Amino acid sequence: DTEVTxxxxxxVMGMTNKKSLKxxxxxxxxxxxxxxxxxxxxPELMFVYSYEKLSINESVPSRxxxxxxxxxxxxxxxxxxxxxxxxxxxxxxxxxxxxxxxxYFGAGTRLSVL
Amino acid sequence: GIQVEQSxxxxxxxxxxxxTLRCNFSDSVNNLQWFHQNPWxxxxxxxxxxSGTKQNGRLSATTVATERYSLLYISSSQTTDSGVYFxxxxxxxxxxVFGPGTRLSVLP
Numbered sequence: 613d614t615e616v617t618x619x620x621x622x623x624v625m626g627m628t629n630k631k632s633l634k635x636x637x638x639x640x641x642x643x644x645x646x647x648x649x650x651x652x653x654x655p656e657l658m659f660v661y662s663y664e665k666l667s668i669n670e671s672v673p674s675r676x677x678x679x680x681x682x683x684x685x686x687x688x689x690x691x692x693x694x695x696x697x698x699x700x701x702x703x704x705x706x707x708x709x710x711x712x713x714x715x716y717f718g719a720g721t722r723l724s725v726l
Numbered sequence: 727g728i729q730v731e732q733s734x735x736x737x738x739x740x741x742x743x744x745x746t747l748r749c750n751f752s753d754s755v756n757n758l759q760w761f762h763q764n765p766w767x768x769x770x771x772x773x774x775x776x777s778g779t780k781q782n783g784r785l786s787a788t789t790v791a792t793e794r795y796s797l798l799y800i801s802s803s804q805t806t807d808s809g810v811y812f813x814x815x816x817x818x819x820x821x822x823v824f825g826p827g828t829r830l831s832v833l834p
Contacts, residue, residue, distance in 0.1 A: 645822070654812055654824035655769070668821070700767050715759065715814075715822060717769040 615639075618703050618718035626726050627693060633721045635686040635703030641716075643667075643709045644686040646678060647702040649720075655702055661686060662709045693725045728753045728817045730825035738831045739803050747798040747828045749813030757816035758789055760798050763827075764809050772798070772811075803832045 616637045625631050635644065643662050647655035660668035661680040675697075677689040686703060700720045707713040729752040739745055749758075760772040773780050773787040775796065780787050784803075789796040800807055813825040 649767075654814075654827055656824075657821055670821075702767075702769065713757075714771060714774045716771065717761075720767045722767065 616703055616705055616716050616718035618701075618721050620721060621719065622722050622724075624724045624726065625690065625693065627695070629693075630689070630691045632690065633688040633701055633703075633723075635688075635705075635718055636684055637705040637716070638684055639705065639707075639716070640683075641705035641707050642683060643706045644680060645704040645706075645715065646686070646688055647704065649700040649702060651699075659688075660709070667709060690723075693723075695725050698723055698725045727821060728755070728815060728823050730813060730815055730823050732811075732813055732825040732828050734828060735826065736829045736831075738833065741803060741805060741832055741834050743803050743832075744799070744801045745803060745830070747800070747811050747813075747830075749796040749798070749815075749825055751794050751796075751813075751815050753794070753817050754791065755794075755815040755817050757822070758796055759814050760787055760796070761812045761814065762807075762809050763812060769812070800830075803830075805832045805834055808832045 646658040649655040658672045659678045664680045679687040702720045703718045704715045706715045731750045733748045758776045761769045775787045775789045777791040784801045786799045810827040812827045816822045
């Protein structure tokens with residue numbers, strides 16, 4: 613099973629809302645990633661977790677708050693987002709930190725901020 | 727950081743035609759993957775190929791690490807091959823960087 617599951621698939625939120633994106637994998641991978649993808653652009657790395665610890669934060673605004681409660685689960689908490697944050701948010705996992713194996717991607721959450 | 731270029735940016739093919747997509751990168755890498763992103767946004771792994779040649783059905787890929795490029799070959803293209811093809815690289819754990827992609831349209 614090489615599946616990474618993301619929920620919800622679609623999310624519409626106002627600028628004052630608080631919401632969370634969820635990502636789950638059961639492949640025993642110890643590295644998990646959040647990417648942001650704007651229309652007609654490639655995915656851009658936001659955060660990397662390695663062994664449940666934040667390893668890389670690509671200067672992402674504090675209105676995005678990642679959390680890795682256990683090795684199978686990755687959350688992205690959203691608060692006071694701006695309309696320009698509307699995008700496809702992709703989660704991925706790999707056996708170890710990037711550079712040492714295949715990254716598997718979920719289907720993404722399509723976020724619209726009104 | 728490492729730079730990744732892909733060519734061509736757009737490609738239109740008639741069904742049954744063959745094509746070659748190219749990925750150039752600016753530094754040595756220890757991870758290179760080719761992905762196909764379908765119209766619904768799902769990124770599908772095609773190849774993990776930091777070096778060498780691999781084949782999977784109608785698709786094959788070659789990476790020449792010493793010359794810093796990779797090629798993706800699509801033979802006998804089908805309409806279901808349409809979408810965006812990304813090359814992504816990592817240089818020793820610093821970051822996983824995607825190229826800008828090649829947008830492929832296969833016409834019936």
